Amino acid sequence: xxxxxxxxxxxxxxxxxxxxxxxxxxxxxxxxxxxxxxxxxxxxxxxxxxxxxxxxxxxxxxxxxxxxxxxxxxxxxxxxxxxxxxxxxxxxxxxxxxxxxxxxxxxxxxxxxxxxxxxxxxxxxxxxxxxxxxxxxxxxxxxxxxxxxxxxxxxxxxxxxxxxxxxxxxxxxxxxxxxxxxxxxxxxxxxxxxxxxxxxxxxxxxxxxxxxxxxxxxxxxxxxxxxxxxxxxxxxxxxxxxxxxxxxxxxxxxxxxxxxxxxxxxxxxxxxxxxxxxxxxxxxxxxxxxxxxxxxxxxxxxxxxxxxxxxxxxxxxxxxxxxxxxxxxxxxxxxxxxxxxxxxxxxxxxxxxxxxxxxxxxxxxxxxxxxxxxxxxxxxxxxxxxxxxxxxxxxxxxxxxxxxxxxxxxxxxxxxxxxxxxxxxxxxxxxxxxxxxxxxxxxxxxxxxxxxxxxxxxxxxxxxxxxxxxxxxxxxxxxxxxxxxxxxxxxxxxxxxxxxxxxxxxxxxxxxxxxxxxxxxxxxxxxxxxxxxxxxxxxxxxxxxxxxxxxxxxxxxxxxxxxxxxxxxxxxxxxxxxxxxxxxxxxxxxxxxxxxxxxxxxxxxxxxxxxxxxxxxxxxxxxxxxxxxxxxxxxxxxxxxxxxxxxxxxxxxxxxxxxxxxxxxxxxxxxxxxxxxxxxxxxxxxxxxxxxxxxxxxxxxxxxxxxxxxxxxx
Numbered sequence: 001x002x003x004x005x006x007x008x009x010x011x012x013x014x015x016x017x018x019x020x021x022x023x024x025x026x027x028x029x030x031x032x033x034x035x036x037x038x039x040x041x042x043x044x045x046x047x048x049x050x051x052x053x054x055x056x057x058x059x060x061x062x063x064x065x066x067x068x069x070x071x072x073x074x075x076x077x078x079x080x081x082x083x084x085x086x087x088x089x090x091x092x093x094x095x096x097x098x099x100x101x102x103x104x105x106x107x108x109x110x111x112x113x114x115x116x117x118x119x120x121x122x123x124x125x126x127x128x129x130x131x132x133x134x135x136x137x138x139x140x141x142x143x144x145x146x147x148x149x150x151x152x153x154x155x156x157x158x159x160x161x162x163x164x165x166x167x168x169x170x171x172x173x174x175x176x177x178x179x180x181x182x183x184x185x186x187x188x189x190x191x192x193x194x195x196x197x198x199x200x201x202x203x204x205x206x207x208x209x210x211x212x213x214x215x216x217x218x219x220x221x222x223x224x225x226x227x228x229x230x231x232x233x234x235x236x237x238x239x240x241x242x243x244x245x246x247x248x249x250x251x252x253x254x255x256x257x258x259x260x261x262x263x264x265x266x267x268x269x270x271x272x273x274x275x276x277x278x279x280x281x282x283x284x285x286x287x288x289x290x291x292x293x294x295x296x297x298x299x300x301x302x303x304x305x306x307x308x309x310x311x312x313x314x315x316x317x318x319x320x321x322x323x324x325x326x327x328x329x330x331x332x333x334x335x336x337x338x339x340x341x342x343x344x345x346x347x348x349x350x351x352x353x354x355x356x357x358x359x360x361x362x363x364x365x366x367x368x369x370x371x372x373x374x375x376x377x378x379x380x381x382x383x384x385x386x387x388x389x390x391x392x393x394x395x396x397x398x399x400x401x402x403x404x405x406x407x408x409x410x411x412x413x414x415x416x417x418x419x420x421x422x423x424x425x426x427x428x429x430x431x432x433x434x435x436x437x438x439x440x441x442x443x444x445x446x447x448x449x450x451x452x453x454x455x456x457x458x459x460x461x462x463x464x465x466x467x468x469x470x471x472x473x474x475x476x477x478x479x480x481x482x483x484x485x486x487x488x489x490x491x492x493x494x495x496x497x498x499x500x501x502x503x504x505x506x507x508x509x510x511x512x513x514x515x516x517x518x519x520x521x522x523x524x525x526x527x528x529x530x531x532x533x534x535x536x537x538x539x540x541x542x543x544x545x546x547x548x549x550x551x552x553x554x555x556x557x558x559x560x561x562x563x564x565x566x567x568x569x570x571x572x573x574x575x576x577x578x579x580x581x582x583x584x585x586x587x588x589x590x591x592x593x594x595x596x597x598x599x600x601x602x603x604x605x606x607x608x609x610x611x612x613x614x615x616x617x618x619x620x621x622x623x624x625x626x627x628x629x630x631x632x633x634x635x636x637x638x639x640x641x642x643x644x645x646x647x648x649x650x651x652x653x654x655x656x657x658x659x660x661x662x663x664x665x666x667x668x669x670x671x672x673x674x675x676x677x678x679x680x681x682x683x684x685x686x687x688x689x690x691x692x693x694x695x696x697x698x699x700x701x702x703x704x705x706x707x708x709x710x711x712x713x714x
Contacts, residue, residue, distance in 0.1 A: 008048075011093040016044040019085045026077040036071075043067050047086065048094035051106050061113025066121035068114075074125070076271045079118050083111045087283075101328070112279065119275040126268055130242065165241075165262035168248075171218045171255060173198035185241070185264050188234040198258070203230040203238075217247050220255040228265070240266045282355040284332055285339035293354035293362060294414055300366045301417055303409040310374025310406040312363040312381060313421035314342070317399040317433040319359040330391045335359065337391075338398060341384040345377065362421070374406045378436045401429040402436035423447040449495075454506045456492070461516055465491050468523055469698035473547065473669065473691050476683040483545030483579070485691060486524035487698045488516070508553050517554045518563055524548050525571045525578065527701050532577070547579040547609065552586040561597045564606070575605035579630065583611045587626060595627060602627040609669065614657070623664055631661045633687070635672025641681045651685070658686045 020037035029036060043064045050060035068082060086107060095103035159166055165182030169175045175194045186193050198214070206229060213225040224246040231239045241262040248257040280292035288296070300309040316338065323331040335355075342353045342361055350366040363381060365373050381402065388395040403424030405417050412420075420439045427447075428437040460466065470484035490498040507513040528546035554560055568575060580601065587595075587610065602608050609630035610623070614637055623631075637654050640647030661668050670682050673692030682690060696703060 008094075011096075012044055012048055013041065015048075015089050015093040016041040018089055019044060019082065022081040022085045023073060023078045026075045026081065027071070027073045028075070029072050039071055044094075047090055047110060050110055051090060051095050051103060052098060056106055056109065058109060058113040061110040062117030062120070064110075065114035065117025065119075068118055069121035069125055074122060076274065079115065079275075083114065083278075086111055086114065101323075104328070108283065111283070115275055115278055119272070119279070122271070130263070165260075165264070167193075167260040167262070169198050169258050169260070171258065173200075173218075176257070182262060185239055185262060186231070186233050187237075192234055201231055203232060205230050214245065217245060217258060218255070220247065223247050238266070239264065240269045282339075285336055285355050287339050287343065287361075288352060288354040290354070290356050293352075293356065293364070296352055296354075296364060297414040297417065300364060301409055301412060301414055303366065305410070306368055307366065307409040308368060308370040308407065309409060309417075310365045310370035310377065310404065311417060311421050312374065312378050312436070313403040313405075313418070313425045314361045314363070314381060314400045315425050315429065316359040317401055317429065322396060326391065326394070330394075333391050334389055334396060334398070337389045338385070342381060345380040345384050348373075351377065362418075370406055374404055378402050378404055382434075382436065399434040401425050401433045403428055403439065404436055405439040450506060453492070453495075453498075453503055454510060457503065457507060457510060457512050457516075460490060460492070461512070461519065465493070466516070466519065467491060468520060468527070470527070470701055470704050471691050471698040472696050472704055473545065473689050474695045475689055476679065476687055481544070481704065482689055483528075483547060483577075484704050485547040485581070485698075486520060486527075486549075488520050504551065508551050511553065513551045513553045514557050517549075517551060518567075521548050521564065522567045522571075525567050525573050528577055529571045529573045531701070531704065532573070545577050545579050545607070547581055549581045549611065552583075555582065555586060555594060555597070561600050564601060565604070575601075576607075579607035579609050581609040581611040581632065582628075584613050590626075595625075599627040602629070623661075623666070628666065630667050630669055631657070632669045632671055633657060635670075635692075638670055638672060638678055638682065641675075641678045646677070646681050651681070654682070654687075655685050662686065 016037055020033060020040050024033045024036050027036065031039065046060050046064055050057055053060075065079075068078060073079070073082075090107050090110070091100065091103045095107075159177070159179050162179060162181060165179065165185050167175060167178045167182050174197055178190060178193055183190050183193060199211075202211075207227060210227050210229060213222065213227065216222040217225060224244060226242070226244045229241055229243045231241065233239050242265055244261045246259045246261075247255055248259050250256045280289060280295075281287065282289045297309075297311070300307075303309075319331065319334070322334060338359075338361070339353070339355060342363060346353045346363050346365070348365070351364065353361060353363045355361050363377055365377055367373065381400070385398045385400050388397050390396075403421045403426070405421045405424065407417075420441075423443070424437050424439045427440075427443060428435050431437070467489050469487050469489055471487060472481050473483045473485065474480070475482050488500055488504075490503050492498050504513065507516050524546050525548075528544060531544050550560075564578075564580075568578065580598075582598070598608050607630055608626075608628045609632050610626065610628045611632045612634045613631045614634045633654065637650060637657075640650035641654075658668050667688040668686070670687050670690045671692065673679050673682065673690045673694045675694055678692075679690060679694055
């Protein structure tokens, strides 16, 4: 077995060797194969650098494709073999240190860029050749005209020796003479070609102006014209040409003949069509890719009045798990099978299926009645996904989430339509997946707003857009203010004041909750210290307590304990004046590792409150192992106490919870107290403290100061 190359240069050389062997046989060059390999080595280096660059630059791929044309690699097979080589070996030899999925995605994009650069360079080369041919054609045209007037012998030499096809016809369209090149183009005898008149050489793909230009020329109103035209050969195949037709006049200037010069462009056209196909179709599934889909979508959404469109945006559920567990090869086979099934669902006129990338597919339907058709299309897709897919002997269950957008043409652009479909698809996935949802403009707006808030969060913290309001905690026995809960707000420049329900979930999702929570804790502790300096503690003795909420993300952050200690020490606030609130749902089933930092804080003297108690279905017996000293009863248990008499069921539930909590040496705080009847009933049941609008709404710290002074003065 041959040893693998040792260093990056060895691997790069190996890649260049494989590449040169693959394309040398189909390259028109005077170089030897080793010399040709040296010519490809710097191109391989550019691909390797582009593959591993921090920022992807498609220009490198296009430059390599153009360089292949400069190296005389103009046979279509050269490009195909080069792309196959890059696909199979570039990541293997040049990307061993990076994430393979990302590197393969880059490799695919480099292949597309190479194909695009190759096509542009080949087109430019072709244009240059056409210019040279056109110059030769002009020279031939002049020579023919001169020969007709001066020398039949000289004309024959030019006529027969020309590399392009030349034909002469009279003004009635009768073909008088053709040269050998033209005869070979049509693949028939001279009599076969000359037996047809010019107006008979029509083709369905003729541009509308072709025969108008011809009529103007034979009437003497035009001297020449140049068009791209297709002809049928005698065997039924199609010949594509660059056709230049000129009018020949006699010595007195009267129109006499028409001279046609033809360049065979059939192979070049087929190559361009092939390159176009590769640039607009997915290499794995053969479906149209994002580029072609956007072209079709743009036409659909900009169609005339009375036209509608429907779009299904599909994302497979759990595809990443299949890739991670079975490998990308199995994932690719699954995608191919899904693509085949989707293709079978969109066979009606005006329907198409495309792959946007990864496991994302789209299906488009157009016409006057897409409201019904798009629902039927989505149902066919969901039904097509029911049967398992067999991959390597395993039966894989395939499910997908679909977002549907339907509407009249002319109202939205393609990017807006696709964004709405994407948002709707994720809404279907959030609802459990394996379903489809219809687009909702209000839901789209909420999603866009959420995205905008998520993007603005980091800068908002730096710009000081957050502030804290405080809601008092009142002792139910004597009505004294025992502390306050800190509630963070966001003063957004466009949306105004936002409550925590609008941005805390976003901060948790992005990880910003850790620095934001640290800031809230620091500001709240400073405020508690300021209250102490202003008027000491509450009338019952001890310091006013500040309650600060902790999110589940903060609980798992390794710096929680140390950050809390540092903040307390810098502010000069004793731990007994701080209470950290943790939701019941965050501690259900918590292991010792999660509870360890809370136990350390409790041992220091920090109170731990179990917030929203009663909503997480936790076992009351588990409270004994939690380092909590306070239960905050959720407002849902006390809503029935707002009226008199109170709901007896609610009374029994709260009475039981309070009794159990007190037996475990836990104090009970009740949230959402809004009426005096509630407050009195909770006092009778033995609840310790309460908060709610009955006492005060959340507000600035000065309001707590005023309430505390009222309590202190009676």
